[in-house]
Amino acid sequence: MELRKYILREDEIPRQWYNILADINMNPPLGPDGNPVSPDQLSPVFPMNLIEQEVSTERWIDIPDEVLNVLNIWRPAPLVRALSLEKALDTPARIYFKNESVSPPGSHKPNTAVPQAYYNKAFGIKRMTTETGAGQWGSALSFACAQYGVECKIYMVRVSFDQKPYRKFMMAAWGGNCIPSPSNETKAGRAALEKDPDTPGSLGMAISEAIEEAVADETGQTRYSLGSVLNHVLLHQSIIGLEAKKQMELAGDYPDVIIGCAGGGSNFAGLAFPFVYDKIHGKDIAIYPVEPAGCPTLTKAPFVYDHGDTARYTPLLAMHSLGHAFVPPAFHSGGLRYHGMAPTVSQLVDEGLLEPKAVKQSQVFEAGILLARTEGIIPAPETTHALATVIDEAKKAKEEGKEKVILFNWSGHGLLDLTAYDSYLSGQIKDIVLSMDEVAECEKIYADFPKPQHLKHK
Amino acid sequence: MNSDKDFDNLERRCPRLGSKITFRYCLISGEDDNPCWKIFDCWWEQFDVASYLKAHLPAEVFEKLVETAAVQPKNKLTSIVEIAEQAKQQKKK
Numbered sequence: 395m396e397l398r399k400y401i402l403r404e405d406e407i408p409r410q411w412y413n414i415l416a417d418i419n420m421n422p423p424l425g426p427d428g429n430p431v432s433p434d435q436l437s438p439v440f441p442m443n444l445i446e447q448e449v450s451t452e453r454w455i456d457i458p459d460e461v462l463n464v465l466n467i468w469r470p471a472p473l474v475r476a477l478s479l480e481k482a483l484d485t486p487a488r489i490y491f492k493n494e495s496v497s498p499p500g501s502h503k504p505n506t507a508v509p510q511a512y513y514n515k516a517f518g519i520k521r522m523t524t525e526t527g528a529g530q531w532g533s534a535l536s537f538a539c540a541q542y543g544v545e546c547k548i549y550m551v552r553v554s555f556d557q558k559p560y561r562k563f564m565m566a567a568w569g570g571n572c573i574p575s576p577s578n579e580t581k582a583g584r585a586a587l588e589k590d591p592d593t594p595g596s597l598g599m600a601i602s603e604a605i606e607e608a609v610a611d612e613t614g615q616t617r618y619s620l621g622s623v624l625n626h627v628l629l630h631q632s633i634i635g636l637e638a639k640k641q642m643e644l645a646g647d648y649p650d651v652i653i654g655c656a657g658g659g660s661n662f663a664g665l666a667f668p669f670v671y672d673k674i675h676g677k678d679i680a681i682y683p684v685e686p687a688g689c690p691t692l693t694k695a696p697f698v699y700d701h702g703d704t705a706r707y708t709p710l711l712a713m714h715s716l717g718h719a720f721v722p723p724a725f726h727s728g729g730l731r732y733h734g735m736a737p738t739v740s741q742l743v744d745e746g747l748l749e750p751k752a753v754k755q756s757q758v759f760e761a762g763i764l765l766a767r768t769e770g771i772i773p774a775p776e777t778t779h780a781l782a783t784v785i786d787e788a789k790k791a792k793e794e795g796k797e798k799v800i801l802f803n804w805s806g807h808g809l810l811d812l813t814a815y816d817s818y819l820s821g822q823i824k825d826i827v828l829s830m831d832e833v834a835e836c837e838k839i840y841a842d843f844p845k846p847q848h849l850k851h852k
Numbered sequence: 853m854n855s856d857k858d859f860d861n862l863e864r865r866c867p868r869l870g871s872k873i874t875f876r877y878c879l880i881s882g883e884d885d886n887p888c889w890k891i892f893d894c895w896w897e898q899f900d901v902a903s904y905l906k907a908h909l910p911a912e913v914f915e916k917l918v919e920t921a922a923v924q925p926k927n928k929l930t931s932i933v934e935i936a937e938q939a940k941q942q943k944k945k
Contacts, residue, residue, distance in 0.1 A: 435933045438940070448929075528870025553881075554871040581942050589885070596881040596888070597868050605932065606939040623928045737927070775865075813872050814865050822864075 529561025536570025
């Protein structure tokens, strides 16, 4: 029998998170007045212990025992050798993945939901609020709050609330109070319902309601929670890569290539940042964040200071950007799926420590189907972006006759998102690619803006 | 705004919600019941959504939509601070 899984004992779980902010210099987000956003501005929204993590530059941050005692419900997560995929591709590459689909809600999201619930509880917070689209984050936070006896209120966009019952059933099972947004429970929600009682809601409205509930609680016992993008979220996710490093040692291998999907940044960063630390310290390793070919913010757009709006009220942020005033050509507007990326990921791309890859939509679902039929797990739609690049790299290894070691993050299962597969299998998904000429046109926008420093790691 | 019923009922997976939605939803799910800022991204593959919107939306709404489509999303931390400030102002009223 071939060894497929590499499993750490519970007492081998990492005891500290890795904070990449200790090793890179960041261009700070600038407020409308030109100053960085301050912790005081965030204190009505997040507890101060999480704000401290958000701005910390300590390299290693202890994981409290109370957090480890919940993470160990499913962690350490297995490192799996993708033996069946290797055979299907007839590749000399050795392919490994971190299986984050084994968590109770089925994704990497509880890696941050659990510490966020813990730190809120430790700060004296009784209730957490958040928003959710399809319910993946809402279910992760409900699960986490249940472990610490914190109330959880989730504003779920009504159109999803009506359409996707299973996630809200999960939230309810964990004690989460999931209500459709807009609701009668906030001023923002009531105003929207007064205007149109049958409104299907929107993500923007759900966020507004969740934040309003936190800010409006005069007892100070409610805070808001976010599951992606922010520094403390990426910090908590670093446990993925830290475990993987120990497990690769067990396997007697070290990755030549690290691959993760880069949509919101958190699952990619979770696996990759601990290996970025190795790369900074001399390891020869290629690290690929993968994004859809139709949203080339990282692969093609330049690194600049850019405004968040045309009125220029919002901060100038250093990011990979297609420009605040870019007007898309009618038939190529599909190139603008994302305007900005998590600032730390952008920074690392700018330094050349990460090499972004873009994949076509049809390619990613083809990869998802192949992985489902070989490794057995139906991947979440987001995960399939990483899978497509894994297959490309494995094929390249075969052409070059190299025994390359590939490591990727299987960020979640797709069992509650099967309609995306139905769209692919019924031929509804097409490819999009923005040309370099069109991106060059965008660059003219930044001519008058200050240029961010091309900082190097410490 | 008036829209052709054929387009209204087109369906796709919303990348923000993770749910199946109709084009009609995209027309009203942005700020102030205007179209979602991702409407160009999501629909250009199926039909010439830019020309369609230009023909059906008031000029200033279309112009604002195109501008917004090119800049979203804002830095998350900044957006959160802005929403919190708005909520605090509302509370005072």
